[in-house]
Amino acid sequence: DQQVKQNSPSLSVQEGRISILNCDYTNSMFDYFLWYKKYPAEGPTFLISISSIKDKNEDGRFTVFLNKSAKHLSLHIVPSQPGDSAVYFCAASLVPGNQFYFGTGTSLTVIP
């Protein structure tokens, strides 16, 4: 059973606007979350992470929000750029832990 879910397979956003990608999880024991970005024919690359002791983490144009009570996290990209067009995966892990559980991915298209 999928423990990490991304219910939106795709998202299109105009350049300069905000992109919001969502992720839900079912295991309340998860306490570390990560976002990965993947371009075609490449491996995923790490984007940003957040610990469960925080509810927000920022890195430049990227902000991740965590709502533990709702078991929900989101990635905000502001402003969105055409180079952000990629598939975004969220992942969750226990701490300490050896396994990362990935969502199914959301394909973001930023329209120039």
Next chain:
Amino acid sequence: NAGVTQTPKFRVLKTGQSMTLLCAQDMNHEYMYWYRQDPGMGLRLIHYSVGEGTTAKGEVPDGYNVSRLKKQNFLLGLESAAPSQTSVYFCASSRIQGTLTVGELFFGEGSRLTVL
């Protein structure tokens, strides 16, 4: 700096054939992982290793075997390939996961396997 390297990048097999995917990392990471990516399924963990000589099963281990004889290498084997194993395979590595923090995964470029 090569990071994580996977070979081969592409392979076509017939049902019942065997093959091995090789993953090599030059970051001195302790942990290594094999994932498969399928449409609508995301990335699913096949097997992982927390150190040389140790391996463990992930979410979808059936039909695969692994070995970690050297710290820098992690091999994924298919003894008798099946069409259901057609997928893109990703190897990843990470530093030791601490008690308070999680080190991110570094991925290879992927290996596309087709089983006819």
